[in-house]
Amino acid sequence: MNTNILISDELSNYSVKYKDKLPNETLTFIYSLEQYICYSWANRNFNNIAFEDWSDWNKANVEVSTNIIYNNFIILDANQIQFYNNKHSHALYNYK
Secondary structure, eight states, X not given: OOOOOOOHHHHHSOOOSOXXXXXXXXXXXXXXXXXXXXXXXXXXXXXXXXXXXXXXXXXXXXXXXXXXXXXXXXXXXXXXXXXXXXXGHHHHHHHO
């Protein structure tokens, strides 16, 4: 039940399916790394989730993803776990 390593073309030369959903045209990966790890886990444990790439989202996929996250993870605010990141401290400070 290991997660396969992404190949080079999936990390940097991938052409997403739904180009109209790109927030930035320079994004050329199949999934961000954290999305890939979570998607791989979800895909092994749930049979009703399928994303061709990170641009493949619609109402049904968002609903399934939301239910998986809400039912399998504890969502905490950065302050609740005393997480501080000096790199983005201004963003966290403004978030409080």
